[in-house]
Amino acid sequence: MSKLLRKPNLVETSPGVKIVHEVTSENSSLEYVGMKVVDLAPGAGYKEELGKEECCIVALTGKINVTDDAEIFENIGTRESVFEKKPTDSVYVSNDRTFAVEAVTQARIILCYSPSEKQLPTRLIKAEDNSIEHRGKYNNKRLVHNILPDSDPSANSLLVVEVYTESGNWSSYPPHKHDQDNLPHESFLEETYYHEMNPRQGFVFQRVYTDDRSLDETMTVENGDVVLVPAGYHPVAVPDGYESYYLNIMAGPKRIWKFHNEPAHEWILERK
Ligand SMILES: O=C(O)C[C@@H](O)[C@H](O)C(=O)CO
Numbered sequence: 001m002s003k004l005l006r007k008p009n010l011v012e013t014s015p016g017v018k019i020v021h022e023v024t025s026e027n028s029s030l031e032y033v034g035m036k037v038v039d040l041a042p043g044a045g046y047k048e049e050l051g052k053e054e055c056c057i058v059a060l061t062g063k064i065n066v067t068d069d070a071e072i073f074e075n076i077g078t079r080e081s082v083f084e085k086k087p088t089d090s091v092y093v094s095n096d097r098t099f100a101v102e103a104v105t106q107a108r109i110i111l112c113y114s115p116s117e118k119q120l121p122t123r124l125i126k127a128e129d130n131s132i133e134h135r136g137k138y139n140n141k142r143l144v145h146n147i148l149p150d151s152d153p154s155a156n157s158l159l160v161v162e163v164y165t166e167s168g169n170w171s172s173y174p175p176h177k178h179d180q181d182n183l184p185h186e187s188f189l190e191e192t193y194y195h196e197m198n199p200r201q202g203f204v205f206q207r208v209y210t211d212d213r214s215l216d217e218t219m220t221v222e223n224g225d226v227v228l229v230p231a232g233y234h235p236v237a238v239p240d241g242y243e244s245y246y247l248n249i250m251a252g253p254k255r256i257w258k259f260h261n262e263p264a265h266e267w268i269l270e271r272k
Contacts, residue, residue, distance in 0.1 A: 002219055006227075008133075017044050021226050023192060025166075028230075033114060034113035035110060035112055035194070037109075037226070038108070039106075044103050045103075046101045050095055050098070057112075058088065059088050060082060061082060063077040064102060068093050068099050092155055092158075094120045097122070123154045125147060128163075130145040140174075141170045142164060142171040158249065159248075162247050165244040167243055168241075173268070174235075175261070176234075178191075185260065192249045197242050202238075202239065202244075203220050204244050209233055210233075
């Protein structure tokens with residue numbers, strides 16, 4: 001059984017609140033990245049007291065209200081399905097604060113965590129604040145919504161991004177890694193992938209492998225699955241007929257996304 005692939009496992013913790021995924025430093029090998037995927041029925045509430053970790057609350061689908069006890073952000077969230085392919089709203093909350101989320105409509109939220117010591121202001125990251133990128137050509141085309149890129153100083157460690165890969169295309173490709181603290185050449189960042197497919201019965205393949213192949217897993221990933229990337233290259237291949245969406249959370253000792261392409265496959269980028 002794969003150590004890196006997590007299937008949705010819905011646990012109802014209170015009426016209308018279902019934890020779909022929970023990745024922590026206790027139940028995984030990750031030290032810098034944690035995540036929760038939470039489903040909320042209309043009117044249901046989820047509250048958390050953060051310790052020494054920061055959190056980015058992504059309104060993946062549906063509408064929610066979010067408060068950190070000082071500010072309230074009402075009716076945030078922009079889409080019913082991620083495949084509407086429009087950016088959504090998120091809220092950054094710093095360590096040692098409390099936050100509460102209330103669902104206005106049926107909602108799925110993703111809570112992205114990383115260890116953090118220094119308090120920063122709570123921030124509403126509006127959908128229109130996301131920078132949008134179209135990357136790649138031929139069968140390497142993808143659409144990116146940058147929620148918390150390294151150019152945005154709102155967080156201490158967290159980097160959060162959404163990626164759409166077209167049918168029959170590849171992403172995180174040519175294969176790249178960021179598992180060495182060796183700037184300016186490469187940064188060390190752990191990563192998680194939360195995947196969805198359209199139509200939902202689709203699947204993608206994701207390979208996670210290191211140069212020495214001490215880690216080398218190729219996974220069949222289905223709708224709602226999470227893949228952990230503690231180290232190594234992590235390309236995604238999408239079959240014909242299906243579109244892929246994933247949300248990446250990255251964090252490490254330095255908040256810089258500097259990746260290293262696998263030299264054998266870098267020529268992909270040189271094509272005219
Ligand atoms: O551009 C892409 O294909 C997306 C990836 O860069 C993805 O966000 C990732 O692997 C980050 O390290």
